[in-house]
Amino acid sequence: MRKLFPDYFLITLKGIAMGAADVVPGVSGGTIAFISGIYQELIDSINKVDFSFFSSWKKNGFKIAWQQINGSFLLALVSGIAISVLSLSKLITYLLANQPILVWSFFFGLVVASIYFVGKQITKYSIPVVITFLIGTLLSYFITIANPITSPESYPYLFLSGFIAIIAMILPGVSGAFILLLMGSYAVAIGTINQFREAILSLNMELLWQAILKLGTFALGALLGLKLFSKVLHWMFDNYRNITLSLLTGFMLGSLNKVWPWKKVLETRIDSHGNEVPFLEKSILPQYFEGDNLLSFAILFMIVGFLTIFIIEKIAIKFSK
Numbered sequence: 001m002r003k004l005f006p007d008y009f010l011i012t013l014k015g016i017a018m019g020a021a022d023v024v025p026g027v028s029g030g031t032i033a034f035i036s037g038i039y040q041e042l043i044d045s046i047n048k049v050d051f052s053f054f055s056s057w058k059k060n061g062f063k064i065a066w067q068q069i070n071g072s073f074l075l076a077l078v079s080g081i082a083i084s085v086l087s088l089s090k091l092i093t094y095l096l097a098n099q100p101i102l103v104w105s106f107f108f109g110l111v112v113a114s115i116y117f118v119g120k121q122i123t124k125y126s127i128p129v130v131i132t133f134l135i136g137t138l139l140s141y142f143i144t145i146a147n148p149i150t151s152p153e154s155y156p157y158l159f160l161s162g163f164i165a166i167i168a169m170i171l172p173g174v175s176g177a178f179i180l181l182l183m184g185s186y187a188v189a190i191g192t193i194n195q196f197r198e199a200i201l202s203l204n205m206e207l208l209w210q211a212i213l214k215l216g217t218f219a220l221g222a223l224l225g226l227k228l229f230s231k232v233l234h235w236m237f238d239n240y241r242n243i244t245l246s247l248l249t250g251f252m253l254g255s256l257n258k259v260w261p262w263k264k265v266l267e268t269r270i271d272s273h274g275n276e277v278p279f280l281e282k283s284i285l286p287q288y289f290e291g292d293n294l295l296s297f298a299i300l301f302m303i304v305g306f307l308t309i310f311i312i313e314k315i316a317i318k319f320s321k
Helices: 006-024 029-035 039-048 054-060 062-066 071-098 100-119 127-144 156-169 177-185 186-203 205-239 239-259 295-320
Strands: 265-272 276-283
Touching: 006 029, 006 071, 029 039, 029 100, 039 071, 039 205, 054 062, 062 071, 071 100, 071 186, 100 239, 100 295, 127 239, 156 177, 156 186, 156 205, 177 186, 186 205, 205 239
Parallel strands: none
Antiparallel strands: 265 276
8 A cells, every 4th residue: 555655755756757748849748657657557547537436435435436546646646747837847948948959868868768668568579569569650750740730729729739639648759748739739838837827926817717718628628538548548458468568669769750859940930938949840960950069968968868767667666566
């Protein structure tokens, strides 16, 4: 049985790491969940959440119903994600704007190690497993080179954005933030989160209400997508575990193009703060990068990112005993 400290505290920290990853286009919170050893528990727990919770509450009491849906785990994890998204969104945006090569180098090393970590869990290789791996790789790669679009900030589109993005967020290697960028909703989402935080700090109720409406619409779409897709993943892990793992490994391999540190900017966009930022980019070799390619530091950060995965894995194994 888990104890409040350090077990649930560690889960909250993992949630913070997931939240930090989810606000970065190209990095998946699902990857963090997988490498930290909580991915399948997360999917299984989400799958248990339905309206039967209320009937169980009425029949057996809140404590039993809460335990049946693994409520303490979900609360600790979601709390960490929320803390991270609200507190780190500005920091990560700042780092990406000012030290993009070093940030992407760290994430590149992290994803490379994650590919190894997930791939080694495949217990038996077969033709379907290999084909699924190739499909996942190609699909993820083509997502990274797709042309982003712009869209109106309508509530139906925010609902659809939340529905699709959350599916990507729980898939290792597929970035929900990048899906939002492709759909033209990333700036709206990040801007609304910053608006929500600023409204609370300034006690601006009108601004707060506007942010709540947008976040609420996005959240409803996300909850529906999360619930529906968790059932699919739950079924796939139960019945086709090796094929599912090969698909996820392929997703992560294909996503490496997005987190490659050296890019050539093809198009720019205006972010939620009115700043011009990269919109469409192409991966290039370090020697063709305009300006200081920071190659030595980039390699160092890749190594740090790579080793971070093994540290997280060791910690996860230690606390799972």
